[in-house]
Amino acid sequence: MEARRPIAAAWIEAGCWVILLGMFAGLCGRILSYPLNRDENLFVTAAAMVFGNDLYTDLGYNHLPYLAWGLGAIFRLSGTEHFLLTGRIVICLGWLATLLALRLIAFQLSAGFTAFFCAACLFLGNVLLLGSAGMLVSNNLLPIPFALFALAALIRGMDEENPSPVACFIAGLAVSCAIGLKANYIVVAPVVFLATVLAPPTRPAAARFSQASMPLALGGLVGGLPVLVLVFRDPGGFFAHTLRYFTQLQPAYWAASHEPKVVGAAAKVLLAESIWGANTALLAMVGVAGLIALPMMRGAPVRARAMIADWPVVLCLALALLGFVVAFVPSPAFPQYFVPPIPFLILAVIALRARCETIDRPPARALLATLALVAMTGSASRLAPGLIQLARPAAWAPNALHRDLRALAREAGLSPRARAATLTPVLALEAGLAVPREFAAGQFVYRVAPFIPADEAVHYTTTSPRHLEAYLEQSAPEAIVTSGEETLEEPFDTFARSHGYEEFTRRRGGHTLRLFRKPITD
Structure with a gap:
């Protein structure tokens, strides 16, 4: 009987991979079939015209430049004239990179395959991301894999037995890339830097600073250098488009517009509730609460506090909390502004599962499997048609x-x-x-x-x-x-x-x- 258990587990894992492959294929079909949206006119066109024009003064781009530069380089190197199709394929690759980052972090933390499978289902099944926020050629999804790979590099770099300054440098570089894609992710930078200053507590402060904090800061500086060059070259044009557009021009336009809009704290809270209080964002919160509750239910509150105090868990929860706060800053509010906390909430599920004691692992496995099943069920109506759409490229x-x-x-x-x-x-x-x-x-x-x-x-x-x-x-x-x-x-x-x-x-x-x-x- 004992000899059969690993074989059964291997078959179950293989079946889960097949499920994820099917979900991802349905996702790609949905992305490639999604109608053109007004946001894509900004991102795709700026990328297509970025070489030979000033991104801000000439083209009116109003975000940090890395998406326009990166996508523009892909257009130029490939010589494509299928601009929208190429951009949508890049978005598919962004989803794939996010799944790979989740798998890498689950492996690094020894969280187990079930934790990764649950996290992947929560991400693939998120209704907000299965809408325009994650389907379009925009900067809403693409910062996520960079932020997660930054955390993966940070976990490797801050290993207690074998720290890696190079990995911390890469983490800083990836954080700057995430910020360069979308300014909202600037909240990641101070949190990860503070993590290198305070953790792991078993290492002397001087060693933490020299082996983690400094390489991280240097990587962040190198990654952000192109933006700094733009700022020094034309500060007026840069800030007119990236800052004052959102703080002055857009509010003025929406104040004069009669289109429906979400303004004011009460309306934003209702919008946030409809996004975070439903589908897989809510399931991720249930996962976090459930994993913390497991040791408490067997009378071990000290162990529960130790789980919460573990630095990767603190890091994920802090990033999620800041994501919640930042989402309320822009006005009027749009659904895509509420994306940032979602990946970090999902990542917190992995980090907490990694800190479960042996006695809590069977119920934790059952909890995560249940969450994955609910996520799959809830997303089936959106992902299943994508499988049919993927097989019909002429209709994309x-x-x-x-x-x-x-x-x-x-x-x-x-x-x-x-x-x-x-x-x-x-x-x-x-x-x-x-x-x-x-x-x-x-x-x-x-x-x-x-x-x-x-x-x-x-x-x-x-x-x-x-x-x-x-x-x-x-x-x-x-x-x-x-x-x-x-x-x-x-x-x-x-x-x-x-x-x-x-x-x-x-x-x-x-x-x-x-x-x-x-x-x-x-």
Whole structure:
């Protein structure tokens, strides 16, 4: 009987890997079939145009630069003209990298396969991430694998018996990359640095500083150096787009807008409750509470306190707590702002399971298996259709858009790289057209243009709803492209029709793609 148990365990583990492979395949199908979103117009277009243009003053990018640079390098090296498809594949790889980071951390902490499997199901099944936050070519998902690999490197670097300054350097580098993708992850930096100062307590403070804190700080400096160069080269333009855009222009726009929005503490709490108080975020909290409760239920509160006090557990919980706090800072609030605490909550489940005593491991295994089963069940309605979608590449949203837009450009007789005015620049890129710098950020700079102070206008290349007609008359673009989804696009349609542009259309997803060609004159 004893000889059969390892064989049975191996078969169970193999079955779990098959389940994860199926979930990941369904996820990829969902990503590749997800409709184009307005956020992607900023990220994809900036990446496609980053070489040869100033990312901020010319293109109106409003985040830290690493996604635009990295994705732009992929576009350039691959020579692709399938910009949206390539970006979506990068997002698939981001999910895969996150799963690998979770597996690595579970192995490093000796948490066991069940802990990793549970964490993977909690991550793959998270409804927020299975929405636009994790499906789109944006900076919402991609910082997560960098942050988790940073923690993996930190765990290796702070090993009590064999510390590694090189691993701590890599951890600092990865933290800077996460921040360079999304500024919200700046909260990770002080927490991991403090961890190197205080832990492990068995090592002398001087050794912790020289072997962990200093290499970590050096890695962070090296990783953040490109951003520092940008700051020193053009501080006005950099901060106008990355700081004042979010603290001044966007609030001014939303204050004047009649669109539904979440503002005020009460509304944000309700939004947070709908995200963190449901699906796998709630399951992760149950996992954390349940693992801590196991020793307490058998009358060992000292052991429970020791589990909580273990430095990897403290680190994960502290990062989750700061993620909760940071999510409430931007206003108005959007669901993607509530992503940061989720991976660290899930990671806390792994860290706590690693500190379970032998007597608590069977119930811990049962708890984690139950959470994984619930996560799988809750995500099936989203991931299962993805398996069918993955097998139909012709129907993937990026491929369908590329095919339709190229067909429209051919029907219109437009030459490659003809200039196209548009607030949905990804459509123009997929059609093989050139996007004027004024529209490289999609609607994100255009819509706040009326609120740009006169003394900061020099940092922006844009037009505005008020000056659009004059701009189009003066620039006379060869084409105008609209998605049919945004009310801000209506003046583009009106101008094209009133100025004799010939209209070519395709019907997609309840909306009409329109390409207008400039009238041909003798």
